[in-house]
Amino acid sequence: MSQTEHAEVDFASAQDLPALHELLEHVQMKNGWAKPTPSLYPQPKQVFVPAHWRYRDARAALHAAGRLVGTEWAERRNLIMANPIPGNDYATVRTLVGAYQMIKGHEAARSHRHTPNAMRIVLEGAPNMYTVVDGVKIPMLAGDILLTPNGCYHGHLSESDQEGYWIDFLDAPLVQHLGPMFFEVHPDTLERAERVDARSPMRFAYAEYRPRLLESAEIAPGVRTLELGPPQLVTFDRVVLHLAAGTQWSCARSTANRIFTVIEGEGVTRVAGREFHWRTGDMLALPSWYEYRLDASSDALLLRVSDEPLLRMLDWYRVDGTATQ
Numbered sequence: 548m549s550q551t552e553h554a555e556v557d558f559a560s561a562q563d564l565p566a567l568h569e570l571l572e573h574v575q576m577k578n579g580w581a582k583p584t585p586s587l588y589p590q591p592k593q594v595f596v597p598a599h600w601r602y603r604d605a606r607a608a609l610h611a612a613g614r615l616v617g618t619e620w621a622e623r624r625n626l627i628m629a630n631p632i633p634g635n636d637y638a639t640v641r642t643l644v645g646a647y648q649m650i651k652g653h654e655a656a657r658s659h660r661h662t663p664n665a666m667r668i669v670l671e672g673a674p675n676m677y678t679v680v681d682g683v684k685i686p687m688l689a690g691d692i693l694l695t696p697n698g699c700y701h702g703h704l705s706e707s708d709q710e711g712y713w714i715d716f717l718d719a720p721l722v723q724h725l726g727p728m729f730f731e732v733h734p735d736t737l738e739r740a741e742r743v744d745a746r747s748p749m750r751f752a753y754a755e756y757r758p759r760l761l762e763s764a765e766i767a768p769g770v771r772t773l774e775l776g777p778p779q780l781v782t783f784d785r786v787v788l789h790l791a792a793g794t795q796w797s798c799a800r801s802t803a804n805r806i807f808t809v810i811e812g813e814g815v816t817r818v819a820g821r822e823f824h825w826r827t828g829d830m831l832a833l834p835s836w837y838e839y840r841l842d843a844s845s846d847a848l849l850l851r852v853s854d855e856p857l858l859r860m861l862d863w864y865r866v867d868g869t870a871t872q
C-alpha cells in the first residue's frame with residue numbers, strides 16, 4: 548500500500564443497498580442495520596450446555612496417565628472438563644475451567660505462576676501432601692479448599708506413598724477472552740519450602756468449614772450454605788452447600804456461571820429436561836440462564852464455584868430476569 552491505504556470510495560455512486568454494502572467492504576466497515584446476527588438481544592443466549600463428569604472415569608484415566616505422563620515434562624497431569632459444545636476444548640463454563648489433577652506418591656509438579664486465579668478442592672489427599680504457595684507448604688487433606696491467586700507461585704508435592712487427586716478451578720477462559728495472560732515457571736523448578744502452614748489464609752480446611760456449615764441456619768428447608776472467604780478471589784467465589792437427605796432445592800436462573808463439585812453424598816440435578824445422577828467427586832457445569840433443581844438422595848455436601856462476584860462488580864448480576872442486585 549502507498550500512503551493512502553485504499554483508493555477513495557465513491558459512496559455517492561451507490562444506487563441501492565446491496566451496492567452500498569459492497570462498497571463498505573473497501574473501507575472495512577459493516578452495516579449495523581442488516582446484520583445477519585443481532586448484536587443486542589432481549590436476554591442471554593447461552594451456548595454452553597449443562598454437563599456432568601464422573602470422578603470414577605476421571606480417576607481411572609488419571610491413574611492410567613500416571614504410567615504414561617510424567618511431571619518432568621508435563622506442566623500438570625490434568626484432565627480438562629471442556630464443555631461439550633462444538634469448537635470448545637477448554638472452558639467448562641464461559642469464564643471458568645474445571646480440571647481433575649493427580650500426582651503420584653513422592654512426585655512433584657513444578658512451581659509456576661500465572662495471571663489466572665486458581666483454586667483446588669482435594670478429593671484424595673494425605674497429611675504429607677502439599678501445595679507449595681509462595682514458599683509455604685500447605686497441607687492437602689480430603690475436602691480442603693486451597694487458593695492460588697493471580698501471581699502467586701505454586702507447585703504440588705507428595706511426600707506420601709499415596710496418589711493425590713483433586714479438582715482445579717481457574718478463570719483462565721476469562722483471561723483468554725480479555726487478553727492479559729502471563730505465565731512463568733519458577734527458576735528452581737519446585738520452589739524450595741521448609742515451613743508447613745496448616746493455618747495459611749490460602750487454605751479452607753474441611754475439618755473447619757464442615758462443622759461451621761452444619762451449624763449455620765437453613766436458607767430453605769434442608770438447605771444450608773456457607774460462603775468461604777475472606778480471602779476472596781476477584782473473579783470467582785466458593786460456597787459450600789449442605790442438602791439434607793430428601794431435600795429438593797429449585798434454583799432460579801441467573802447470569803452467574805457455576806461449576807458444582809460433590810464433596811459427599813449422592814443425588815440428582817435436573818436441568819433442561821436432563822437428569823444428572825451424581826456422587827462423591829463428580830463435577831457439574833451449570834451455565835448461566837438455566838434453572839435447575841438439586842435433589843439429594845443422601846445427605847450431600849457440594850461446592851459451588853461461580854463467577855457471581857465478577858458479574859456483581861460489573862453490575863450484570865441478575866436473577867430470573869429481575870434487576871436483583
Ligand code: GTQ
Pocket residue numbers: 623625646647648665701715717
Ligand atoms: O495446578 O497449577 O488444572 O496451572 C491447570 C493449570 C492446574 C496448576 C490446572 C494450572 C494448574
Ligand code: FE2
Pocket residue numbers: 659661665701
Ligand atoms: Fe497453575
